[in-house]
Amino acid sequence: MKGNEWRLANGGRIDRTRPLAFEFDGERYWGFAGDTLASALLANGVRIVGRSFKLHRPRGLVGAWCEEPNGIVQLGDGARTTPNLKATQVELRDGLSARSVNCWPNARSDAFAPLQLLGRLMPAGFYYKTFMWPSWHMFEPAIRRAAGLGTAPREPDPDRYEERHEQCDVLVVGGGPAGLAAALAATRAGARVILADDRPALGGALQETKRIDGAAALAWTAAVERELRTAPNARVLTRTTAFGCYDHNLIALSEKLSEPESAGLRERLWHVRAAEVVVAAGAIERPIVFADNDLPGIMLASAAMTYAAQYAVRPGRRAVIVTSGDSAYEAASTLQTAGVEIAAIVDTRAEPGEAASLARSAGIRVMAGYYPVRAHGGRAVKAIEIGQIGAAAGRINEGSARRLECDLLCVSGGWTPSVHLFSQAKGQLRYDPERAALLPGPGPKSFHCAGAAAGNLALHHCLTDGFAAGREAAKAAQATRDAGRSPTTDVELAATTAFWASPQSSHRKAWVDFQNDVTRGDLELAVRENLRSVEHVKRYTTTGMAVDQGKTSNMNALAILAELTGTSIPQVGNTTFRPPYDPVTLGSLAGRHVGAFYHPLRRTPLDRWHAAHGAVLEDFGGWLRPAWYAGERRHRDDCIRAEKRATRTAVSLFDGSPLGKIEVRGPDAAVFLNRMYYNGMKTLAVGRGRYGLMLNEHGIIIDDGVCLRLAEDHFLVSTTSGGAGRIFAGFEEWLQCEWPDLTVLVTNVTSAWGNIAVAGPRARELLERLETDIDLEPDAFPHLSIRCGRLEGVPVRIARVGFTGELSFEINIPAGYTTALWERLLAKGADLGVLPIGIEALQELRTEKGYLHVGTDTDGRSIPADVGMGALLAKKSDDFVGRRSLERSDAKRPDRLQFVGLEAQDPGTVLPVGAHVIADATTRNASQGYVTSSCMSEALGRSVALGLVQAGQARTGEAVHVYSSGRTFPARIVSPRWYDPEGHRLNA
């Protein structure tokens, strides 16, 4: 096979027996199982993997894992396409197809590349300053297109995502040597442990050449993993990023599942409540800021080492290593072993110590006390210009400049511990000048930082540190079994000194944030323009604000700011570490809350009957209810008309099962309900019901319904369908918090009872055809009363209440009998013309009757007086919820919105709901209210509407205009008591 010219003949943790074909920017390549997209691209000699955000400069790989700022790709096509993934984190699989983002047609030859020439013209704040007039919003879309990253899929995501809640004693974040040692100690101590690591395999940055407890490092890792995976009290999660720490030690983990075992499950979002947390998340190497430090071929020393050691890729032919610490010497030796010629190690330290002597004795040239001045090259690095650090700060020694040819420049400006979780848990960071890093300082007791995350880079430190942290954490969680002794290894060198940026370089081309194209020059400009707070500088220059959240750039930016403002890093402070640590997909956050599970719908006992009989089911207040019955494919309006006609002229059935049913009993039941209702309930006779409004303490109507008295100390409160849970909770709240002295029991029995409203002039006739011991005659059973008895042998509660204005019986029957009763009523009433009716018909029936529907014909300001019930206030002497608010001057304002009827001048015009009532048809500038319900009434032979209108009750008869979407309708304010105003039909 061709390709893979840069692949080493041996070594690496790739599976050479499994070649995988893939595509990048339309070209076909191949790699091996175990590769990432990045390592496979490098193995195939692809050096330019993306274009910079603002200026479209060619960019190559800088990192080898989550720190990568440049290799941003869009994966796949269609519904599964995923934008803005880091090529360094994309595991290679057969047939994978990726393309670079922010360039066209591809990263190698980008049509936007000439933008680079404008670099001088586009400093920090360029967009804000330039596109001010007339409005930023005019330019924004075009600018976003030119500077965008990937594109979101247009189709719904076909994959599954799952949520998972879990609790544990010790959560260990990071599966490198420190994390493994911590998990081992905590597990052995008997704690419930979860170990999470974001990579496909455990081991972190462990190099093959190391030995732990006498074994090869990878063999040791495998043994630890085996022990953890077989322990009953430990769980190991790989490909799992701990991306955020939330209140009370809730850690969010995003687990990516590997195909094909995942069977369509793509990611799992873990909510882990951890008693103790060990942060062993490692550290990220820093680039060094100098001119043209973004040329392809310049990468972190640790990344170059990873490509060579783990992926068996030679990242270059001739390398120069620029470093301020010991760790890069290991990279040099690894690269040398991989066949890379090491031109020199440039150490910014004047006296690099033992590491340098070891390198020199291995035949490597070490240039101590030099720093990088500028990189040379166009589409790839060709050479590095260095100079000796002079006596005067910011100067190089005369004549010390050297030029070193290379095609790989490895940089190491020190290490930034990944303390994100610790910081999010409100842990404080302190600057350690010796290690040139922000380290965990005082913080929550339950957080334990270990290894490189705590600033300890050497392996022996990681192991002892991690083990101690794991044991401590377990102990804090009361797991105290003997954990044995810590794993050990040889002591190694890990010294470093601070070196951030070369003083003498063209600052406008010395890149600080690769992903957002922020240079040292931008930071200088920000300071010159007097931005001092690090948070302001961050937002002005956008440094650290890209999708990598400044993993490689933040520390350098802080150090440069400190230098520019003549302060120190602790004085500059640091920006906030906000979750997520690494981007999380929206699919993962949505989990299974999509489609039918977006929000749970409730079903009535008649659900299956409705579905089988043509009901059009819709979501009404969380209940799936028949809007109307479609029957033999008749038009919607025809169906609703027929349902209304049956109710007005014969008899109809309505499934009212969702109506709230709350039982209230006890010696103080009447007193309690009298306080809960606006209307007086103390005087309600046993067996009778009373319509009532319920208010909140602001006097606003929150619900209505009929309160029925079953016995002296026993009431049945009926609430609106959507209100049952809310009103029941309100009852309990008042009883527990305000009136614990009242002896009352409340029970929500809504679902125990089915409810069928039998309404229409022949309703009684229909019920009389069933076997019952209840006297249905009007004298014995008047409107607004309730009777308990048996119907067809089943215990029922029948109430004479309704929402249609017709003779109406609401039958409450144990829910399990609802369907049988419904079918019997239909069968017995077939010759009477009985029809089932849906919500739409009911709404029109109650509209023409002039009944208000709380929440439709009232809004968040409506009080009883606004709906024509103000007079009752004077008749009730007792206190009730909301009473005092009704006495406020605002409640007595004459111009309040009041509930009225509205008639269009043209009886054939149905006024649109939401249309505004205006006084003057020409100016249309002041709304006096709006239409809330509206329909064509066949019973009245004209259209009718309800609305809320300013001072409406005093304006009965007044002509107004109703305005909606450019059309104006002449109308009149009327009393809404259109249908059967005397109530003969209701009381029949």
Add this chain to the structure above:
Amino acid sequence: MLQITCPCCGPRDEPEFRWGGEVPLVRPGPPEQVSDEAWAEYLFTRDNPKGFVRERWLHALGCRQWFVVVRSTVTHEIRATTRLTDTLPEALT
């Protein structure tokens, strides 16, 4: 997401609960003796301190009991939770 220890049910996650505002909140009455100012104070004015505050929470998805939580509005640290009927040591508030 807070973890709140319900006096009845033990530690549970925040979505099981409903917040009910600062306590004590004294409902003034009888209504005819309450001034507009006093009523507005009851409806709208809260201390909203920076630091520990006593508030009531409902374990809505559990035992449906209202109870008292002493919570820091700065750190969300919960110092104590007690039943409504229990008296809370002064030191905790």
Add this chain to the structure above:
Amino acid sequence: MLEHQQPFAPLIQGGDTTFVAMSDIQMTWLSGWGFLLLQSPSESALQDALMSHTGLRLPAPQTVSTRGDYALLWLTPKEWLLAAPASETESLQAALTRQMATCLAAVIDMSDALAVCELSGTRCADVLMSGCTLDLHADTFPSGRCSRTGLADIPAILWNPAREPRAVRCIVDRSHARHLRDWLADAAGCPGLPPAQ
């Protein structure tokens, strides 16, 4: 007389109450049960009434007491749920109501209001904890434990009836039965986690 339907009746096909059956998980609607909701501030009177008619003791918070075919679940400090054979609920309701006549009490038949789904198998906790924040592993949610909580975005009572075989009963409002069934079936279809804890 009218035909009676169990709360989950619309959800079963051909009389089979099991809706998920895999090697490691099974989900079944439990039938033949009746439920009485008991509320009373007079604990001792209620205890006496229960003792004389069922032999049950009032359970401690978040636990269940059982005796023969009866089980008594703690719901709230003043509320218990009595599970009994459906054929006995009416007479039990009458007997308990009679005995509690002198003090404030409510004995309410909730048989038609509640649907019970039993999950059994090793993956119980895994499936439930994808939609429930309670720690439902066998050691932290042992047999005899019952808790009101949220499951699948709806209120639910979870009850571990026995040490072996591993099972959890989910008691939900009948109006949510369909949602619960669909949600559980969907959750069970997700691939399993590696066995742990």
